Amino acid sequence: MNRVLLKSAGFYGKKGVKAVLVEQGKITALFTPTDPMPGDCQVLDLGNWWVYPGFVDTHTHSFEGGLYSGGVDLTNAGDISEILEKIKAGTEGLSKGENLFVWRFDENRIKERRFPTIAELDSVSSEHNILLRRIDGHSVLLNSRARERVSGLFSREEVLRGKDNDIAMHWFHGSCSEETILRAYHKSAEIGLKGGFSGLHTMIGDADCSNTHYALIRDRLDEFKVDYKLYPQSFNIDSSLELGADRIGGCILADGSIGSHTAALSQPYQGSDSCGNLYHDDQFWLRFVERAQFHNLNVAVHCIGDKAIRQINNAYLNAKGQSGKCFRHQLIHCELCPDDLIEEIAASGAAAVMQPAFDRYWGGEDDLYDNELGRSRMLQMNRFRSLASKGIRLCFGSDWYITELDAIKGIHSAVNHKNPAERIIVNEAIDAYTINAAWLAGTDELRGSIDKGKYADFTVLNRELREGFEIGDIKVVKVIKTGDIVYDGDAVQT
Ligand SMILES: [Zn+2]
Ligand SMILES: [Zn+2]
Structure with a gap:
């Protein structure tokens, strides 16, 4: 988008503003309904939606998150047998010797309130390397096949913690192309x-x-x-x-x-x-x-x-x-x-x-x-x-x-x-x-608010975030980065 007038119900932190002009990825002007609007530009009318500065998550492990997303998520597992079934299903379609990452395990959320044992993991597969990581990332359990491949472990404990947790994860991450x-x-x-x-x-x-x-x-x-x-x-x-x-x-x-x-x-x-x-x-x-x-x-x-x-x-x-x-x-x-x-x-x-x-x-x-x-x-x-x-x-x-x-x-x-x-x-x-x-x-001069001279990074929501809002009522409808729409959600305009 080279020169676009973005109209919406409201812009965060800018009372009365109903439109902003974006040129070459930056905000160059803000308008209230009584201001004369520029006529020689493309218009993107967001109707009743609300525009926020682009949200930034300041702490992620995006490599791991992206990698693990392809594995087995244990968020809703209720007991060990269910965990083993999920892992079994996760191994289907993998070739022999491939790694399977099992994540978001929390022993406090399952019936037995304990980790599975190595023997239990082995009962699911001895042909794949299985890593089952605790939700906090600070401990991990490997099946025997994976454990044989990780050298230099300090402890004989089944669940690996501290340095051993790091060694096991280092091995797993190091094997990625x-x-x-x-x-x-x-x-x-x-x-x-x-x-x-x-x-x-x-x-x-x-x-x-x-x-x-x-x-x-x-x-x-x-x-x-x-x-x-x-x-x-x-x-x-x-x-x-x-x-x-x-x-x-x-x-x-x-x-x-x-x-x-x-x-x-x-x-x-x-x-x-x-x-x-x-x-x-x-x-x-x-x-x-x-x-x-x-x-x-x-x-x-x-x-x-x-x-x-x-x-x-x-x-x-x-x-x-x-x-x-x-x-x-x-x-x-x-x-x-x-x-x-x-x-x-x-x-x-x-x-x-x-x-x-x-x-x-x-x-x-x-x-x-x-x-x-x-x-x-x-x-x-x-x-x-x-x-x-x-x-x-x-x-x-x-x-x-x-x-x-x-x-x-x-x-x-x-x-x-x-x-x-x-x-x-x-x-x-x-x-x-x-x-x-x-x-x-260190970019607060250029980003983080809807102001003239700043980059046009926006998160567009289907309505205003007000006190007492419920999660289910709010939808992300668009994300705009330096003036370009990088995400177009499917929310119905209300
Ligand atoms: Zn962290
Ligand atoms: Zn941390």
Whole structure:
């Protein structure tokens, strides 16, 4: 679209505006009904639909999500026999020796409340390599055939955790061809568009000091329908600089997850002596952040437990180098935050890159957080309201493949937080997916709101997102990226 007048019922954040002019991919003028409209242009009339700045999911693992989408999804499995049946069906049509990825397994959601055994997986197939991964990505079970192929495992345990989980996944991801890798990113882009996103931040690499396919994607960014922002998910600063990155990290781990009891807590898990563990010491992170800052790189680190969040935030607070520069560092997940820690985060200026769907899955009474952490800490999880009230920038993401790539569900989860004290209003949730996401990427001058001079990235919904909206009432009808319609939904205009 070269010169198009986009008309609609409303534009987010622009009261009274009923049309915008898009030229060469940018917004060049905004019009209220009383303004004279340009006559010499194409008109795209969106009727009663509402236009938002293009939503951006600021934390995805799009390679894995795209890759796993072709595997077996256990979201609705009720017990082990059903799981085995689903896996059996998944192996049909595969040739001998092919890998089958089974994902979104959650032992707390099935009758037996345990992982299957290796013997059970073997009973389904000894001809394929089966990987069954826990929903949080922090543990994995392999059948015997796959396990024989993975070398260097530390533990004899059936379920692989920590380093062994990384080794197993590294083997699996390492066996993908370039074609498979590219297909996975295109698949995630497609799923992202349906979920209402014009942009996805994606972590690349496996936290094992490899930037495997960063260059592959970087050199093809124009080929993707969504605007990918790439993160070299690595500790290797030199290699990130060579790749031309302006940020480093992602789910490089300060700790693990609540479900796997590896998130680092200041007090033990409920009914246990364990406090989880910090994967590195304070000095390690301080040195890492200082080196990154010296090279002008923003840093992103996975931290879930209060002890891990404090450790990373302290590194951001205390790191020397490039004083005066405003870094856009990230506390990814940033889940368990007592009040004093929130004050410390406000002081460091780091952004909280959070996943509203985590509360939907695991928040509330008698669910994972309550059971593993106890009631008072459950109420300190995913504190959107408290963080935002202290001026901390909230950026939202799905952690896709962990949860769905779905902006509307994300916004709905944030405004319907199971702890009413931590609910935010609809516009705050929208900002977390738009202007705050643009700030995080360093592109807030060019994206993230509907303003003259900014790129024409839009998410078009069938109606306005208002307080009290229901998920089923809202449909993504179009996604527009730099003036081009990249997704055309099938919603009926109302
Ligand atoms: Zn992640
Ligand atoms: Zn993570």
